[in-house]
Amino acid sequence: MTDLIRPVVTDNNRGFWEGAAAGELRVQRCLACDHLRYPLAPWCPVCLDERWEWQALSGRGTVLSKLVFHQSYHPAWKDRLPYNVVLVQLEEGPRMISNVLPLTGEDFAVGDAVEVAFDPEGEVTIPRFRVAG
C-alpha cells in the first residue's frame, strides 16, 4: 500500500497516537471545564482554556452512521474498496470518524454497539472499532 495517509504529529495529537500504540483510546480533557474534546485541538472550543490533559476512554460506543465506499478518492484506499466508514458516538461523549473491522465488513448496522480495536498499519496504530460482544 503506497501513499498511506498519516497523522501530522504535533503536541496536540502525539498522546492520541502514542495511546493507540499502547492500546488506549485517549481524548483531551479541558482542565478548566472538564469538556472531553475530539477532534484534538490546541484549546477547548467550549471555554477556550489552553490547559488540558489526556484522558483514556472506555472505547465503547455506538454506530451513528454507516457508509460503504465504492468510489476511490485516494490511491492509498483504491485497493481496499469497498470499505466501510462509520461515525461513532463514544460512551463518554465525543464522536469520531472511523472504521469497523474488517474494513470490508458490511454486516453491521446503525445503532450497533462497538468497541475500539487497535489496528497496526505500518508504523502507526490506528484506532478502529469492532462490533461489540
Place this chain on the structure above:
Amino acid sequence: MSWDKAAITGVGTSRMGKFPGVTSNQLAKEAFVNALGDAGIPKDEIDGLITMPGTTSPEGAKHYLALGELLGINPRIAWSISMGGATVGTLVTQAALAIEAGMASTVAVVFGDAAKTGGSRFGAAAGDDDSWGIWGMFGNAANSAIAASRHMAVYGTTSEQLGWVGVTMRKHAALNPNAIMREPFTIEDHQNSRMIVDPLHLLDCCLISDGAVAIIVTSPERARDNATHPVRIMGMGQAHSLQKLEKEDWWYMPHQREAIFDAYRMAGVGPTDIDVAQLYDNFTISVLLWLEHAGFVKPGEAGPFVEGGERITLGGELPVNTAGGNLSESYMQGWLHVVEGVRQMRGECGPRQVPGAEVTLVTGRGMTLNTSAALVLGR
C-alpha cells in the same frame, strides 16, 4: 412586511457543460455580459463586484481582483468569499446590504468554474493534523452519505425515496433547454446505478460542470426604472454549524432551519406562502433535509413526501428545482437556483413555469455540512 431594500434586476448564465481550453473567467465574462443585457444596463453602472472563486480558479480570495481587471471594473465595493453552496445566498445578501447602506448602487455577483474540464472531484478529506483520510473518509458524497445513512436509520427513509428526488429533477430538466442532462430515468435506473458511497448511488449525485452565473442586484428605486421585471429580495438568512464532530446533530444540519426561518421572518412569510422552491441539491438527501428544515414537512417526514414525485413536481404541492437543479441542470453550486427563482418570479419559465407563482425560497448549503444561506424572493 417584507424587507425589499434591494432587488435582482438581471441574471445571466454562460454555456454549461464541458469546454476544454475555456477558463472559468472566460465563462464568468459570458455570464456577466448576459446579466448586463438582461438587466438592460451598461457596464459602467456596476459599482460593486463580489465573487466566488471557482474550484479551479488559481486566485482564491483574490478572485475579485483578477476578474475586476479582466472586466474593466473599478468598483466601490469588491471581495470574494468561499462558503461552497451557501456562497451565492451570502453574496446576494452582502450586495443587498451594501446597497441598503448606500455603499454601492448596482452590484454584480459573479461565479465561474471550469470544474469539469479541470478535473475537480470534490474528494478532499476534512480534518486537520488527523486527516479523515486516515480512516478513508473523503469527499462531498460521503459527507451527505452520513446524513442519508442516519436519516434512513432514524426515520426509515429509503433509497427509493431518495431516487424520486433524482427522477423528478431530471423530469424538470427535460423541460429546460439549458439543462445538461435531459434524458429521463426511472427508479429502477436509480437503483441500478452504481454505488458511490453507500447509501448514495451515482444517480443521487449532482453533476460536475463548467459554467458561470452572474446576478445584478440594485436598489428598488433603480429597479423601478428598469426595462425587465425586477424581483424583490424579501428576506435573507444565514446560519452555520462551523463545528462538525463536536456538534451532536451536525449530520442533520439544523442550522439550515435557522437560516430559512430568519429569511421567512424578514420576508414576513411562512412555509405555506412559498409557491415554488429552489433547494440546494448536491445530493438527493439534501432536498429531504431542506423540506424538513423549511417547515414544509415535519422532521423525518420528507421521505414519504417525495415518494412518487407528485408533490415536488409541477402541479404538485411544492414544485422543487423546476430547472433541474444541481442534479440535472448543471452543477453551479446553487447559483442557478437563484437564476431559476428569479425567472419563476418573472413568469418566464414556459413549460416549467409554476402558474401565478409570487414567492420563492432559494437555499444553499456548503463545505463539510457547515454553511447555509436562504433567500426569499418575490414578484
